[in-house]
Amino acid sequence: MAVVLDAPWNGQTFNPPTALDIATLEGAIVSQLQAQLSGIEIAHFPDNPEAYRLTHRTGAALVVYRGAEYGPLFDTAAIVQARKLKFEVRILMRDLGWAYGGDPSGGRPGAYAILEAIRAALTGYRIPGCRKLYPLNERFVERDVQGGVWIYAITFALETVAVEPSTADNFPLFAKGLALEEGGQTLVAVGAALFTFDSTGTIRLPAGNVSAVTVSSPSGTVFAAGVDYALNTVNGVITALAGGALSAGESVNVAYSYADIVTAAAGMTAPTN
Numbered sequence: 001m002a003v004v005l006d007a008p009w010n011g012q013t014f015n016p017p018t019a020l021d022i023a024t025l026e027g028a029i030v031s032q033l034q035a036q037l038s039g040i041e042i043a044h045f046p047d048n049p050e051a052y053r054l055t056h057r058t059g060a061a062l063v064v065y066r067g068a069e070y071g072p073l074f075d076t077a078a079i080v081q082a083r084k085l086k087f088e089v090r091i092l093m094r095d096l097g098w099a100y101g102g103d104p105s106g107g108r109p110g111a112y113a114i115l116e117a118i119r120a121a122l123t124g125y126r127i128p129g130c131r132k133l134y135p136l137n138e139r140f141v142e143r144d145v146q147g148g149v150w151i152y153a154i155t156f157a158l159e160t161v162a163v164e165p166s167t168a169d170n171f172p173l174f175a176k177g178l179a180l181e182e183g184g185q186t187l188v189a190v191g192a193a194l195f196t197f198d199s200t201g202t203i204r205l206p207a208g209n210v211s212a213v214t215v216s217s218p219s220g221t222v223f224a225a226g227v228d229y230a231l232n233t234v235n236g237v238i239t240a241l242a243g244g245a246l247s248a249g250e251s252v253n254v255a256y257s258y259a260d261i262v263t264a265a266a267g268m269t270a271p272t273n
Helices: 020-037 109-120
Strands: 042-043 059-073 080-095 134-142 149-163 176-180 188-196 202-203 210-216 229-232 235-241 253-257 262-263
Touching: 020 042, 020 059, 020 080, 020 109, 059 109, 059 149, 080 109, 080 134, 109 134, 134 235, 188 210, 210 229
Parallel strands: 042 059
Antiparallel strands: 059 080, 080 149, 134 149, 176 262, 188 253, 202 235, 210 253, 229 235
């Protein structure tokens, strides 16, 4: 089922933008009939129909929601179902549209003509977020003898989707992040230089995002990563490991390469290197 606009929409402004609630859908149907039909009253069905009186000299078409049917669940993590909504247009006309024993009568439209006009106006009408409206049935309801009114009804359906309301994930807000260049485009090689482990057994290189690190003694002995030292490649930190050949206060030669690091912080207009 489509849930987004697939064609420009120049009609009513919807809130929410995708018109999936009953009131908005019914309002769009009323607006479509008002734009396509003239000469009769077009309105929502009254909330107190017993008190309603036809005052228009020709007739009226009243739109009312008649219910929905839901399809089986789609195989997704959220609750998603097809939803078929039904809307009835109740037609109240003073003329039937046919004179007894003669041709179509009168200088104003009758119930037959209005039924056909409503069918034409709504069949194929698409509301954003829904499939096109299509007719289900039409029927004679009654003849209001006291009011002198012919009453018919035509029912339409449209299909959309019913989706489980989403909730915001309770993730921590982004504060600061580092983006490491990994493609070798900014790689810079640094030759061996002498560094000394501080009192905590740590060497902090002047660059981060390091690779190809070699740690050796002044005499040329090469030390092993993971045995003699631990390496934090993101921050460029070398830490002497207990039980290894390195310790606090010891001087070593370190050769390495480094690439760009971009820092992004919440509220920044542009990242910084």
